Amino acid sequence: MALQPTDLLAITRPSGAGAGSYQLPAAALAELVAQLLPPQLLLETAVRSGNTTLALADAGRVVPVATSSSGVTVTVPAEASVAFAIGTVVNVYNAGSAAITVAGASGVTVRNGGLVAPLQEVSLRKRAANEWVLAGTVTASKDDAPAAVQAAILNVAGLGSSSVGGGLIQTTSG
Structure with missing residues (x-):
């Protein structure tokens, strides 16, 4: 079960100065943890070598795609298939020698989608259910x-x- 921002966490100090029970909103805890931890690194997934559809495990990661043939597509799945949280970011790196296409599955809008040239990386950010924004250098199809x-x-x-x-x-x- 995942914590929701409105959930309250109980903190108890059994004795001493300030003894008692306190409640802390989960959102405040998340903000505190973000301030204490170093920035998150973008780690790469296993290299994909053909048409691929993004998976929940790709969230917050770089998906390298290595291909030497054109016509390879990285597909952003529909909300009904893979429920990425709004705000999720997935990077796609073209590790191959041919352009790859980043596109949405049926019913999915990818703003600024297109062809990613070899050795280029783009970011996808989920704005809403079935709507993503692609940032980075792409060639319009x-x-x-x-x-x-x-x-x-x-x-x-x-x-x-x-x-x-x-x-x-x-x-x-x-």
Whole structure:
């Protein structure tokens, strides 16, 4: 059973100055412990080598993913599958030579998700049930922007007109 911030802890001093019983809110104890202990280190989990879904044991840790093939995805699971606490942070380190994708399972929103380049690390923080925020350097995946937006960017950049084919931007000089 986990303590809740509103739980009260009983402290008894049997004799001497200040003898008696006292109650301390669990939230106050957690704050005191945080002040007394050194900052928590981010330890790595075992290296993953293919598609992987985050697990509760990954909370507060670095998940290294080593792959030499593209198309590998780190999936953030739905709340119904894995109940991470709100505020949980999980780092993902791309230890491989190909980009990996960080994405949410069906019904899960990963804000700022995308491709993580080789030898880069990103952080995922749970904001709410089925909502995570990714912080760090990512490359937007080709499907993140609508075709019209991709074409407008190319035109503003002076690259000529554009058309979209197969999910990739193709340009023609004008």
